[in-house]
Amino acid sequence: MTFTLVEPYQWQEEIKKSRFLVRSAPVTTTEQAQQFIQANSDATANHNCWAWKIGQQYRFSDDGEPSGTAGRPILSAIEGQQIDEVVVLVIRWFGGIKLGAGGLIRAYGGCAAHCLQSAPLKPIILRQHYQFSCHYHEWPILENRLRDFDVIIDEQIFGTLGPAIKMAIPTEEAKLFQETLVNLTKGRESLTILDK
Template sequence: MTTEEEAREFIAAVKKEHYKANHNVSAFAIGDKQEIQRSSDDGEPSGTAGIPMLEILKKRELTDVVAVVTRYFGGIKLGAGGLIRAYAGACNHAIDAAELVRIVEQTQLDLTMAYPLFDNVSRFIATSGLVISDSVFTSEVQMTVFVDTDQVSQLMQDLTEQFSGKLTMALRDKKLVEVDI
């Protein structure tokens, strides 16, 4: 979710799916620095459900995320402390079970080289923690790697120094990718 509207649509979809539930408590944090934060107790006593969930999202520094905890009343009154623990705990458990990712902008870097350099450049790329996404072998070798945009300049400098300027480098398109946390 990257907008408040998307977050609200998601919450509405969960409420529609669980329309017989007593409560669909929600919280969301949107923006790189959690600029948009909202929560709803959805009928639970004020401050006992949505705010504890929002605090979990903030504490775990999650962004562009929506959490909805659905509760069907089972005949046991939890009290304020019990509600806070239940909703915050459910939110925490869901986050622990989720596969969290970080969104990173990467730039395509095309490297062109003579055949004798291929193995050494491949090793250098691998030891830099990068993956070769494509290699084309014609009269020369063209290799494509995707690099975090904020690291492109340093990598290009390192490649130039390591291989004495014998590589041709070209920057191409940028893309957003998910990187496991």
């Protein structure tokens, strides 16, 4: 199962006199991720390194640290915690002791991982969009059953024979709801998948 943050979360840690401040937040678009980075970067810090992941899209930045020692470890921490739809910004104030490439990788990846492990998380529920129709006498029963399936109704159109419903249902529950719909309408109706 994949998770995301419930709300923005911060973590602070000191490693060999360098101060690391991690700021993280849930995001659903690349624009939100970039806006978060811009709004939360600190110009007084030596480095503002970051990574974000939204589905199959991701980006990261070392912001002046040696290549591969900051952004990639932050992204690895995100993936290692099975988190998606998130942006993580690690701000570093240099404390005078060089950490070396291995030390930087451990510091950036470790701070990001500690932040994500401590943050309140919620599961990401994958939903597919469907539509179906039914007669008016069937609708009260179906409407009640929709609550059992954690359905989000996108649109209801009430026609002459009955309602036409467009909805989003958790992917793993679609088959069971399909069986319920077919049984209730005696095979007359079934779910039609819609494009996302």
